[in-house]
Amino acid sequence: MKNHRSLTPRQEALAERNLYTAIAALRDAEEVRAFFRDLCTPAELQAMADRWSVVDYLSRGLPYREIHHLTGVSVTTIGRVARFLVTGHGGYGLVAQRLGKWHLHAARAAASAGAAPADAGRAAGLARRREGTRNG
16 A cells, blocks of 8 residues: 555544545436546556456355456456455455355355465365354
């Protein structure tokens, strides 16, 4: 993230919160589209759209290489999205679930199966630990 030397951490957190509040105030997809087109560069929008499409493909259980072939998104980015599906803040899953595009077990399986061997083990271990924390 960009470091704003003139802002305190509290000011940065407030600015971020204000952005989220502005997004939450939008009423429909067209308003969100207009806001994001003003807010973001075309490259930023494309990167976010690419990541979101990866979520859908991962939830269907597609392998990383196939997702790369379909989307052009790098395998590294696909792995990053998969890790956030398993160990992130829950945002991808929340929205996908609300849109009826989310199957948690399928996404976890895709995240583990499609990752490089070291990442797959780490992702699976983190998922197990996370489940233990919820159930314990």
